[in-house]
Amino acid sequence: MNSCWISPSYFPQIKASILEPRTRIQPFSSKPDFPTEKIESFLPFNVNSITSTSNPFVKHCLKLRQNSSYRHFHGSVLVVGSTPIREIYSFQERVQERPITLDCLLVLDEAHIPEDLNLQSVRLVRISSTVMKKLSGLQSIDSIKMIALMKIPSTFHSVDDEFLEEDCSTWFKNAHRVLVLDGIQDPGNLGTLLRSAMAFGWGGAFLLPGCCDPFNEKALRASRGASFQLPLVSGDWLHLDALRNHYNMKILAAHPVNDQKPRRISRLTRDFADSLADSPLCVVLGSEGGGLSEKTKDASELVNIPMTGEFESLNVSVAGGILLYMLQPENHKDLSSG
Incomplete structure (x- = not known):
């Protein structure tokens, strides 16, 4: 023994x-x-x-x-x-x-x-x-x-209501591109999205309420260790608003065109992505079943991925991978510190 x-x-x-x-x-x-x-x-x-x-x-x-x-x-x-x-x-x-x-x-x-x-x-x-x-x-x-x-790595932050807005500067080393997950419950999808964010050079991920634990065994397996490499913040919209205000960030949210409410939805094209190249940006992905919360829809500019097929929507990890690739920071300096 x-x-x-x-x-x-x-x-x-x-x-x-x-x-x-x-x-x-x-x-x-x-x-x-x-x-x-x-x-x-x-x-x-x-x-x-x-x-x-x-x-x-x-x-x-x-x-x-x-x-x-x-x-x-x-x-x-x-x-x-x-x-x-x-x-x-x-x-x-x-x-x-x-x-x-x-x-x-x-x-x-x-x-x-x-x-x-x-x-x-x-x-x-x-x-x-x-x-x-x-x-x-x-x-x-x-x-x-x-x-x-x-x-659990020091790059993980779970934020409470006693935070100060200037605390936002400690969450991400580079806040030029931040992935926001809104109620992603499937650990495989969450892990895959974190892995994609790491692969495409995003600065970190913000987990809104309803997300599964990024250190869940299945999420860890899907992320291939990205949960330990990518800065992660767990918080709510109060904290995300503080982050947006601190860095003057634009918030996009992936959403299919067939919304019951009349909303303006931009198409994800190369020209659209290029127009945002120098803008600090959050991209929000919604839950697998319910999609985006109403709060997210109201606070974000909606964007959809053009498809020629008959499917209504893509799996969230597939859609996220496309958005992360199209909007990835390419040869950009750390604009978050400027």
């Missing part, structure tokens, strides 16, 4: 507070939906392998994967799979002003550790296949060799 796999010389580099509950981050739900008595979240330093699913630390990790408010209460996320772990770790090593968020690596017995991961200051714990299946939530773990316990 306690056989040592990694040199004990690594352990003095680990702060005593590692894997203990962290400062509370305001959760997506203001009220915790888990029992007030805490599951033991501290793993004794003499434990280097875990074989039982009844281990208290395993229960803690499982709760992190399954429960959004529990994740944000502890400020920790369970990231499943080598690919997203390596992408997050590689990105954070390149962006040196951000500390590495990898606290603990749970590795399947006998699995090879990737050589490109610098793990000298990271705690490694070997786990059995039974524990791996439990924590990953997958029946087949052929492609799952490791799971990481990571801190």
